Amino acid sequence: MSNLDTNVYICGPTGAKKYHFTNSCRGLSNCKHELKKVSLKQAHDYGLTLCGWED
Numbered sequence: 001m002s003n004l005d006t007n008v009y010i011c012g013p014t015g016a017k018k019y020h021f022t023n024s025c026r027g028l029s030n031c032k033h034e035l036k037k038v039s040l041k042q043a044h045d046y047g048l049t050l051c052g053w054e055d
């Protein structure tokens, strides 16, 4: 689950503040930008934290 090669989903080019393990997460339902798939390492590099709906 914490494998840095895991793909996660973010909202917009730098993901605002959160990343998501599933693209159907309710935390992404109000995303007005394009969903982007990035590695967990990349999400960490952007300073993102895991979405509050997931753990």
Ligand SMILES: [Zn+2]
Pocket: 019, 020, 021, 022, 025, 026, 027, 028, 051, 052, 053, 054
């Ligand atoms: Zn989420």
